[in-house]
Amino acid sequence: MTAITNGLPRDRMLSEPRDLDLRGKSGSRALKNSVATAVMWAAFAIAVIPLVWILLTVAVKGGHLILDSTWWTNSQQGITARREGGGAVHAIQGTLIQGLVTALISVPIGVLTAVYLVEYGRGRFARIVSFMVDILTGVPSIVAGLFIYAVFITTFGFTRAGIFVCLSLTLLMIPVVVRSTEEMLKLVPNELREAAYALGVPKWKTIFSVVLPTAFSGIITGVLLGLARVMGETAPLLILGPYTKAIATDLFGGNMATLPTMINQDRDQAVTLPAYDRIWAAALTLILLILLLNLLGRLAGRFSKV
Amino acid sequence: MAKRIDVSDLDIFYGSFKAVEGVSMSIEPRAVTAFIGPSGCGKSTVLRTLNRMHEVIPGGRVEGKVLLDGQDLYAKDVDPVGVRRTVGMVFQRPNPFPTMTIRDNVAAGLKLNGVKNKARLDEVVEKSLKGANLWNEVKDRLDKPGAGLSGGQQQRLCIARAIAVEPQVLLMDEPCSALDPISTLAIEDLINELKERYTIVIVTHNMQQAARVSDQTAFFNLKATGQPGKLVELDSTSKIFNNPTEKATEDYISGRFG
Helix, strand or coil: CHHHHCCCCHHHHHHCCCCCCCCCCCHHHHHHHHHHHHHHHHHHHHHHHHHHHHHHHHHHHHHHHHCCHHHHHCCCCCCCCCCCCCCCHHHHHHHHHHHHHHHHHHHHHHHHHHHHHHHHCCHHHHHHHHHHHHHHHCCCHHHHHHHHHHHHHHHCCCCCCHHHHHHHHHHHHHHHHHHHHHHHHHHCCHHHHHHHHHCCCCHHHHHHHHHHHHHHHHHHHHHHHHHHHHHCCCHHHHHHCCCCCCCCCCCCCCCCCCHHHHHHHHHHCCCCHHHHHHHHHHHHHHHHHHHHHHHHHHHHHHCCCC | CCCCEEEEEEEEEECCEEEEEEEEEEECCCCEEEEECCCCCCHHHHHHHCCCCHHHCCCEEEEEEEEECCEECCCCCCCHHHHHHHEEEECCCCCCCCCCEHHHHHHHHHHCCCCCCHHHHHHHHHHHHHHCCCHHHHCCCCCCEHHHCCHHHHHHHHHHHHHHCCCCEEEEECCCCCCCHHHHHHHHHHHHHHCCCCEEEEECCCHHHHHHHCCEEEEEEECCCCCCEEEEEEEEHHHHHHCCCCHHHHHHHCCCCC
16 A cells, blocks of 8 residues: 555654655555445445346347337237237337326426425415325335225226226325425525515416416426336236237227236247246336436426526 | 605514614605614614515514604504505515516516506607616616626616506615615616606615615614614705714714624
């Protein structure tokens, strides 16, 4: 360790007192610094290695399929596990449709809940609402799926359909939207609210015309990140959204494919190479979709006004 | 158009804490009234009760009367939103709306209250910006964001925004404390012009500024931290600065305070 030998010899410091000596490093401090740096880099590597490994494996094993244009145009209709070919457009469509509908339901509820908590909520009721959001954040996805199953399928006697998948994903997405929107609304300076009040603008109008537009891009970021999170969910889809190999866009009846259920389906039949390849390709497609949403979310965050 | 304000026996609270006690005063129309006093004496708090902005703060409440041309602002059937349309306010830090253009910032008060007529809005924008001595600097970039202006320009933009809704009274809470001397001069000139049409109340920490711009001056003080602030005296500015009645005022003005 050069850092240690660089330190001044002790006897010289004692025999020749100087006014101010800034040369050299303190040996033990330099050592601690090196150790801490090494530990941090090691922790970083441990965190990143599995991530890179997964991405590489998925890209290598599924990459050739998604580079084929039929992957993006064809469904799996008429294709068996032993046959190559077909695409994932049915699953991509299903995932996007269900994600969109989930967002359409959760965003108004989540944003308005956050507006209530930040702008109106005082006292006991607001604390209860906030606590409920915390609980909802911790609900495992399979519990959300089973809850919707218990209410709509077991109790009301509906058959399984895409819309129930959306409802269960909504349960998972609402708390994410509430929390991220809440943070963004808190960042809007109070002075802007006061400026609007002082112009004789009513409170609700201040919130909709000044506070929400100011926080808009931040809210969009939160929504996209929340959406990215629920689009990769699998458990509620296995419970509520039976798979089909054909293109199906009806949320209210019949089976509907999604990328996670496609992965699961092919895994069931993965004794053969074509199905095995399709698992990796579907996984890669899902990762790319979610990556895209994340990037869009970050991009929206750049235009933030707060 | 400009109205007088009569305050009588005003107590102001934050929750259970009494911040200001027993304020009674008359604020003359078409004149500038300055509030001076040490930090924490409640001058901004009193200012904010004049357009019911005090109650925006959780726990903020008021006892006593504030009469605007004889009408009690705190009467039961009075709508605070209506009060704020009549009594405008300019804040310490310039606070243009960051999502809006210069034009929209000025028109915000009208637009958010439902005025849609574009010709009318354009007319008001021009009139208000001219009134705030900002028109010549921004007339070529009305559609640029208001946040892109300099601090002094932003503050004049906020003044334009406040006068665009044609209030009767204009409250200013340390409007120059975040500005450089040149911008401060521009605002002070503007205050001199505005007082022909509006009743103006200005809170300031700068005694020279109070002496320069105001016609009457109110001195607020508090005995000790934790005690409520009080109005010590209100008189014509020349009297307050040359020959105040109270010793506390003289001590504060002459810098012998505390």
